Amino acid sequence: MRKSRAIQTAVAVAMMLTAPVAWAQSKAPDVKLTLASSVAEAAPGEPFELALKFEFPSGFHIYWENPGDSGLAPQVNWKLPEGFKAGTLQFPAPTRHEASGLVTYVLEGSPILLTTVTPGEDAKVGSTVEIGAGVSWLVCKESCFRGSKSVSVSIPVAAAPRPVEDDITFKLAHRSLPVSAGQAKLITIKPSATKSTVAKEDEFEIVLDVDIKDGYHTQSNAPLGEFFVATAVFPRTVEGLTFGEPVWPEPHVRTDKVFGKISEFVDAFKVRVPVKVESPTSSEDVQITGLLNYQACDESGRCHPPQAVEWSVSVKSGSVLAGAANAPVVGNAGNAVAAKTDTVEPEEARADDAAPAEEKPKAAATSKTISSVDNGWMSRWGIWGAILGGMLGGLILNVMPCVLPVISIKILSFVQQADEDPKRVFHLGLMFCAGIIISFWALAGGILGLREFYGEQAGWGAFFQQPKFIIGMSTLMFAFALSLFGVFEISLPGSATTKLAGATEREGLSGAFMKGVLATLLATPCTAPFLGPAIAFALTNSVFVVAVVFTAVGFGMALPYLLLTANPGWLKYLPRPGAWMNTFKQLMG
Known part of the structure; x- marks a missing residue:
């Protein structure tokens, strides 16, 4: 009996000692947020950029503008001087993250979000303006933590704009942004939709035809090596639509002398993204946009830096145009735009209301949980x-x-x-x-x-x-x-x-x-x-x-x-x- 009691006590002590470790893993990480301007001096009517830079511990991530099956994208409310306007928030290319059967689109490392600000024509030269932002986010590892912060930057107004001397933040930000199809290296992409007109409960597909330059290949969507960059598709959120998991072709598998088995796409491939119309859209033209992430390598194993390429397809809403022809429609890979552009009124932001209800991600934006x-x-x-x-x-x-x-x-x-x-x-x-x-x-x-x-x-x-x-x-x-x-x-x-x-x-x-x-x-x-x-x-x-x-x-x-x-x-x-x-x-x- 004493031996049994001793064993029980030892187990209890072991559990007590390990409990603080589990609790420590639940501690919210320290998230640093800074706001930077691309100009040391702004000028009336001359656009410039603002950068929101996140820094958090290794292993954590925040979410892309379409978070995927779960998560919440960063929300920003700008506090602007009178006459100033802020454009669309630009996100870097995301990474596909899988855990517990959920697929999410995340931003890792030190992601930088950009927006373009245009001062009013009547901005007073010689004055100094303050631009603020109320930002909220969800940062996750094993657990997720909601955070918010207010940041600001002061900018003098001059007759002509003067860029900052150290613009490394903006160079890094632009390097991580998606590029248009015309800037894509070693591939061409042709997007299309299998229907030209859609209505509620309709199902159709976005088809991406990708041609790869001779002598090159990309990794497949499921590479066989840990350090290979997977080819991936990331649709942006579109109100009223849900996206299924992309359907990929069978890859070419070969054995390399250095890397061993490689799963790759060669010459050309076609990926299909299932789409379902959950509710009628409020506009006649529905623009569906997204990214194709890839890395092109030659036969010797030399690889170019990974790229994310924009694609865009427009379809007609059947709730607006009844009886239109339902033929496939070819999209535009070169002029994709973000799903939402806001004109922000001044003097409205607080950290507490940085995520207004109308800008919260919709359930229709999830790509797997609901579509499955x-x-x-x-x-x-x-x-x-x-x-x-x-x-x-x-x-x-x-x-x-x-x-x-x-x-x-x-x-x-x-x-x-x-x-x-x-x-x-x-x-x-x-x-x-x-x-x-x-x-x-x-x-x-x-x-x-x-x-x-x-x-x-x-x-x-x-x-x-x-x-x-x-x-x-x-x-x-x-x-x-x-x-x-x-x-x-x-x-x-x-x-x-x-x-x-x-x-x-x-x-x-x-x-x-x-x-x-x-x-x-x-x-x-x-x-x-x-x-x-x-x-x-x-x-x-x-x-x-x-x-x-x-x-x-x-x-x-x-x-x-x-x-x-x-x-x-x-x-x-x-x-x-x-x-x-x-x-x-x-x-x-």
Whole structure:
């Protein structure tokens, strides 16, 4: 017994020592933000550039203008002198990032965002103007952290503009920007759409025909070497449209004497990007733009610097032009523009309101999570498919590792109650199920609240972007594990007390309810088949749909226990109480 207690204590101490490490990983990184001007002196009516430079620790990233499956692009509110106007925010080329089945488009290193500012013609020569920006962002590694800051720069106004002497920031920024098709090296790109006119619920494709110069190749979309640059497509956000995962051709695979196996595109290739129209657009012409990232190499292995090339396709909106011809349309690779251009009024920005609601990324901008739902059974069944998927996902949650410990304890309580009054067993089961379902309602409410804060990108794991929640859950699971190890016992209040008395413990109603709550809490870091599409569908619809789908998830998770307690005769198939129960509890710990 003493030896067993010593082992339990050692395990507890080890968990206590490692807990601060997990908590430290939840600390928000130090993000530095600076605002720089391309001119030392501005002149009336003469445009100049402003640069927003982010600096954060290695391993972290922020998001591109289309963040992908999750995330939030930086939001900027300019505070401009009267008569000054700011143009579109220009982003550097992103990197494709995959984690936990999600594909996001991220900016790493020290990304620099650019915009062009045009002073008013009546700007007073000899005065000094101050330009400010309220900036908000989401920076992520294992966890994500919301940040905001106000920055400003003072610029004298002169009769003629005078550039800054050290413009290294702007040289680096322009080097990382996408180029037009005419500036692309060693490739030509021809974009087109498979439909010329589109309406709500239509599906079509953006097709990029790429020709590679003789004697050169690009890496495929899935290179075989860690240091190779993948060819990638990044569509920009277009309101009302969702983009699926690009469909790539089979690459040419060969063996190189130096690099080993290489997966590459040679001569020419064609990539297709699925698009679905989720809602009618407000304009007659819908411009779809994006980037093609690549790196061209010759046969000797000498590679040119990676490039990102702009492409653009325009289609007609069927909601505006009914009955137009539905023939394929050829796009323009050379004159792509950003998806949104703003004229900013002066004196309006604060750090707190740096992300106005109308500029938050729309759910339609996500490229995989929603489109994967729409392309499968969810698109055919709608809310009924989401309800069924939620129930199946909730059912499968019962066997996920993060939920299994508390579920196993509930099963042990069933074992203990096998000889009790069937009505009491059923009532306890109902309370356990009520704890699960009500907790899922609370979880849905919390996610809806986070959705208001983060935009449409908050999802199933949104709470695990909150350091306080992570610390609280770590503490809860740590205490729960100690209880399972037998370091101490947890007595839950109930209408009948829950004092432990060996194998004859009688669980109270409120105790059963709290075990249902605990099971739901432990389910938050888990996912399961069918659950992701159902949750994604719900979170892009109304509050009512969210409530219905989360209720279905909770009901699916509670269903086995409801059936078991409603049929007490089934309890006879469970093993009889005995010493094995303590061993099983410690194993779960």
